[in-house]
Amino acid sequence: MIADDRELLHGILVHDIRRDLRRHLRPMLAWYLLFTAFATVAAAPLTTWSLAALLHWIERPLAGDLDGLRDNLLALAWLVLAGALSWYVVMLQQAGMLLVSASRGCRYRTAAAALLGMLRRALPLAMLAACQVATHALLAMPWLAIGAGLYRLLLGGYDPYFVVMARPAALWWFLGAFLPVLAVGLLLHATLYFRWLLATPALVLEGLSPISALLRSRDLTRGRHLRIAVLVVGVALTIAALPLGVTALYDRAATPLLDWIPPYRLLTNAGMVVYLTLYAATVLGVLLLGTTVNTLLVRALFHRLGGARGGRAVDATPPHPGRFVWGAEAAFLAVALVQASLAVASMNLRADVTVTAHRGASTVAPENTLAAFQAAIDAGADAIELDVRLSADGVVVVFHDSDFRRVAGDPRTVVQTPLSAMRDIDVGSWFDPAFAGERIATLAEALAFIDGRALALIELKPDADNAHALLDATLRAVERGGHDDAVMLGSLSPELVRSAREAAPELPLALFANAALPGTARRTDFDMLGLNHLQIDTAALADARRRGYLLQAWTVNDPERMARYMDLGVDDISTDVPAQAVRLRAERAGLTDVELLLARLHSWFRR
Numbered sequence: 001m002i003a004d005d006r007e008l009l010h011g012i013l014v015h016d017i018r019r020d021l022r023r024h025l026r027p028m029l030a031w032y033l034l035f036t037a038f039a040t041v042a043a044a045p046l047t048t049w050s051l052a053a054l055l056h057w058i059e060r061p062l063a064g065d066l067d068g069l070r071d072n073l074l075a076l077a078w079l080v081l082a083g084a085l086s087w088y089v090v091m092l093q094q095a096g097m098l099l100v101s102a103s104r105g106c107r108y109r110t111a112a113a114a115l116l117g118m119l120r121r122a123l124p125l126a127m128l129a130a131c132q133v134a135t136h137a138l139l140a141m142p143w144l145a146i147g148a149g150l151y152r153l154l155l156g157g158y159d160p161y162f163v164v165m166a167r168p169a170a171l172w173w174f175l176g177a178f179l180p181v182l183a184v185g186l187l188l189h190a191t192l193y194f195r196w197l198l199a200t201p202a203l204v205l206e207g208l209s210p211i212s213a214l215l216r217s218r219d220l221t222r223g224r225h226l227r228i229a230v231l232v233v234g235v236a237l238t239i240a241a242l243p244l245g246v247t248a249l250y251d252r253a254a255t256p257l258l259d260w261i262p263p264y265r266l267l268t269n270a271g272m273v274v275y276l277t278l279y280a281a282t283v284l285g286v287l288l289l290g291t292t293v294n295t296l297l298v299r300a301l302f303h304r305l306g307g308a309r310g311g312r313a314v315d316a317t318p319p320h321p322g323r324f325v326w327g328a329e330a331a332f333l334a335v336a337l338v339q340a341s342l343a344v345a346s347m348n349l350r351a352d353v354t355v356t357a358h359r360g361a362s363t364v365a366p367e368n369t370l371a372a373f374q375a376a377i378d379a380g381a382d383a384i385e386l387d388v389r390l391s392a393d394g395v396v397v398v399f400h401d402s403d404f405r406r407v408a409g410d411p412r413t414v415v416q417t418p419l420s421a422m423r424d425i426d427v428g429s430w431f432d433p434a435f436a437g438e439r440i441a442t443l444a445e446a447l448a449f450i451d452g453r454a455l456a457l458i459e460l461k462p463d464a465d466n467a468h469a470l471l472d473a474t475l476r477a478v479e480r481g482g483h484d485d486a487v488m489l490g491s492l493s494p495e496l497v498r499s500a501r502e503a504a505p506e507l508p509l510a511l512f513a514n515a516a517l518p519g520t521a522r523r524t525d526f527d528m529l530g531l532n533h534l535q536i537d538t539a540a541l542a543d544a545r546r547r548g549y550l551l552q553a554w555t556v557n558d559p560e561r562m563a564r565y566m567d568l569g570v571d572d573i574s575t576d577v578p579a580q581a582v583r584l585r586a587e588r589a590g591l592t593d594v595e596l597l598l599a600r601l602h603s604w605f606r607r
Helices: 005-058 068-101 107-120 122-155 160-166 169-195 199-206 210-221 225-260 265-304 321-345 370-379 443-450 467-481 494-503 538-547 559-568 578-589 593-605
Strands: 354-358 383-390 396-398 410-413 455-460 487-491 509-513 528-532 550-554 572-575
Touching: 005 068, 005 107, 005 265, 068 107, 068 122, 068 199, 068 265, 107 122, 122 169, 122 199, 122 210, 169 210, 169 225, 199 210, 199 265, 225 265, 354 370, 354 550, 354 578, 370 383, 370 443, 370 578, 383 443, 383 467, 396 443, 396 467, 443 455, 443 467, 455 467, 455 509, 467 494, 487 494, 487 528, 494 509, 528 572, 538 550, 559 572, 559 578, 572 578
Parallel strands: 354 383, 354 572, 383 455, 455 487, 487 509, 509 528, 528 550, 550 572
Antiparallel strands: 383 396
16 A cells, blocks of 8 residues: 555546556447446336335325425425435446446457446445445434434524525524535535445456445545545546536637538538537537546455455457447447437427416516506516415415515514405515515406406415315415316325316316426326426436426526527416517527528537
């Protein structure tokens, strides 16, 4: 073992990784392709199916707030399982790369032998992943409990949205008390991570059991955690920056060249396929390089600190090894070509996207007021999203928060205030003095005001124990006003959406979610899934098309992001600035197909 840590780390960076990259980069390519095929066919589907099955069992598709100890424990269990499975897939890939780097022989046969070796070690690696993730979960319990206790003590009496938007003094007290606890917790997690960094090579290259591998890693890294952390984090940040740099380079240097393509759809399609193929190949190559460097770094650390090399030779060599190498690289380019072709083919150039005004035009007038609804109609919004709660005397009122603190400085809660008392609350002055005197509207008044000029997307905001009462009162208000054909009900609660379907099967329904795995929502019958826009990608869109529901992106206020989701093919965009979205939609309607293709490419790179 080398005594001087600086010499050790310098040797790893300058000598070991450079030498191993020269020797193993092309075998790593063959392994990368084999493992990608394995992950696509087996690992990823099994992981997704397992997580979705658990969510189906607990009937929680990560759609909204989790209330109560049981829900929080189930959510924590799901997160632990998700972390374990994800980490397991990473360990499988690293195990194969370690076997490749420890082998001498034909590139293709080395990769195939590594795949077999990885499968033989699948069970011990699964046990190692479970042990590591479970330990981190247990380590997180104390600081999570402290954070929950501080939140309940300091912020429990506030509406969460008020805390986010108004940032009361209690929030700073909470942050001041919790951030040191969080820092200590994260430091302990980091220490544990770097203490166990070499467990996977110990298991793979020395054949140790999971527990013995953890102990071996602890012994090898003892006293060197800080220097190892600086090296590993520095390399990781460099690797993470590479794909971003490639994307920026293509967008700024190569994308303008597409403007030289003649304005014919066939030529534009061909040019974009070639362009995206080169881009995908470059990004895949960068990802391969980053993954390889990370694995070789761990292997070099393991060897330099005293771990066994585990070298072995591949016995059999095919008669023409070069063909296998070129075949792997051809497959690499073929994958990029298929991805590019699918990307171009999936471009829904003339998709009709609708625009929903989130709480009305809430950047023009106070949210959830008749003034905001009128501004949304004037902007040309197709739908107006409004929030409803139940007053103390059972009237459905249009209001978002659980109390009036954020918009009126009044700490009373909606559920404990009768409508007659709400009439005296000014909900306009906080926004602008020009709206002084703006009052809270009832749902009946709001529906009569909108009067079919836009679809009313009513989001149910129940308080504790009044969800079904709110649903029943909302349905009565809709029926009495005769607005059945111009209303959609929505909620963050899958249970409440199911109840709405049973109570009013003819009404269209929306389920709002912060995140959702593919297939997790199939137990809930709805017509539209509203996803936090940061969670929307091609997979979410494909799942919506396969299951036959509309997909909404909320809440999107940036024009470039609006363009991206329009290009992606979402059905609806919820925004605080409906005029901007309507104007962007009109501008894109006036473009030719070629211009739309190029516009989509630009927005795709800036996603």
